[in-house]
Amino acid sequence: MMINLKINRKGDERVLSMYWFILFIIVAVAIVSAVLIFYSYLLDVRSTEAGILSDRVADCLSDNGILNEGKLDEAVNNIEGACNLILKDESKEKYSSMKSQYYIKVEANGKLIESGDRDFLAYCGQSSKVNIPVCFEKKLFVLNGNDFVPIKITTVVRKVEQNAKG
């Protein structure tokens, strides 16, 4: 009777250590795969970048809340020069052959300003945010004489290869 009891206890320990071994393997695989998946994704900063770009355009076209008409007229012809921007990105070889990685559209005081690659505008409002350009829209009112004038700024940043897993 005693011999049987000892054999059962050993058997229990074996089953228990086997159970622990399997449990440890499952935990290890889960943690390793979670960490690898997490770090395989690129850091997506495009929405922040598009936000900063629209802020720069807004600061450029208005001065303390008052519409800068001189700058606005200058920006109609060349927003890059007027607002001190470089919309050409050559940080990747693929980008060199492309028109731009940015798009800016400004509607203010009955004037339309566009710069960059207009094709990116088609991606704005899409539900999928993966592997497509990121859009940012900003609306503000500025003073022009005694009237409030709306300014609508739309900025789009592509840079898919650097910010989204593709």
Added chain:
Amino acid sequence: MSNVVFILLVILFFSILLTFVVKQSSKEYILEEQSAKKIALAIDAANPGTQIYLNLAKVLEKNVREEPITIQGNIVYVKLTEKTGYGYAFFNNVNVEVVKQGNGKIMDENGGVLFRVR
């Protein structure tokens, strides 16, 4: 006795897992990407005359190169080893200088790097 061995094995197992997670988060290519993007965004938001001070001690402790951070045109390059490297462009049309400290290196004793925007 078997309990002690078991506890030691458990501690060893979790130590290995923790080391893996920590090492994975501080891989050179991840740090290069993060810091290049951080610097580019700071430059994008800066006006001429601004001085940007970023603490990059964690990044630069992995560095084995003479000049790990360079700015060429409108691209920030962070290259910590000979094999890796990452470049990210900024759209703000300004000149940026990575200021060298008194010791001839870009990082000061607190792990900070100073960028001068002109």
